[in-house]
Amino acid sequence: MITDAATLLDAAVRNNADWCETMCRAHGLPGAFGPRAWSNPRRTPLYYPDAVTLTADASAEDVLTGIDRTTPGASVKDSHARLDLAAAGFRPLFDAQWIARPAGRPVPPVTAGSRPVRTPAELAAWALAWSGGDADEAALFRPGLLADPATTIVATYAADGRVLAGAVLTDSAGVTGVSNVFTTDGVPLSTAWAAALATAAPDRPVVGYESGDDLDAALAEGFETVGTLTVWLDA
Known part of the structure; x- marks a missing residue:
């Protein structure tokens, strides 16, 4: 049984990325899991991110190379609040707390x-x-x-x-x-x-x-x- 906070955080991050993938597949828009991030090459459904970091060491390149930025509105969920995407033209939309x-x-x-x-x-x-x-x-x-x-x-x-x-x-x-x-x-x-x-x-x-x-x-x-x-x- 998962009990420690670090493992719960890892599980929460992966679980949320799995839900994002499920929603995208329901719309005929499957994404892809890499070692450090999940991303989708096509614009995702309303309210769903175009990429999600899976690990604390994920880089901006991990989330930006696999998404569609031909039109404004792409979003990235930085699951560990470690990235600075301002230089890439992004702005923080909101912060939230993982809960378990x-x-x-x-x-x-x-x-x-x-x-x-x-x-x-x-x-x-x-x-x-x-x-x-x-x-x-x-x-x-x-x-x-x-x-x-x-x-x-x-x-x-x-x-x-x-x-x-x-x-x-x-x-x-x-x-x-x-x-x-x-x-x-x-x-x-x-x-x-x-x-x-x-x-x-x-x-x-x-x-x-x-x-x-x-x-x-x-x-x-x-x-x-x-x-x-x-x-x-x-x-």
Whole structure:
């Protein structure tokens, strides 16, 4: 079982890169893993980086040589906040904290109506709730994700069928990654976290990254910070 912070950080980084690859493949845009970075030669889907560093010794060349910079908007996730890409024309977009929750910690009570999304229609409703009703953003989540054995999309439903909360789980690198955590209608984030933690395998640490109020909500659910990342945007 993974318990030390350094190993949890490595696993969280690889797990997140695996999720980026899964999302890109769902859009017919597979990337490639190298020894120090994952990168994609074509522009990736909305909100997803064009490259992710996998190791602390990754260089600017590792992430810049394999991506498309013919138009503005390429992004790089520096998983260890070690790179300076300003000289290459990038600017820092945001920093965030990698988080990890060791296996075996008690799971908070789950709201009734929480379960995995199973059908394309359920996924479409989940994605619309996640996007706040923006159909273009909701199109990011394609039905092919439901067939991926490493991916579980979790929803919490109201009695009338409305999606109140959700998250995405990704199993890889010996951990379960949690991303796209959201709630609607003023529902507290704890509802989404409880559903995600209850669905995750109990024998795996749960990892992800968050910032700001979302980070505070994760820490309240038993997560710990294990490292810092920086996302850079090509101007």
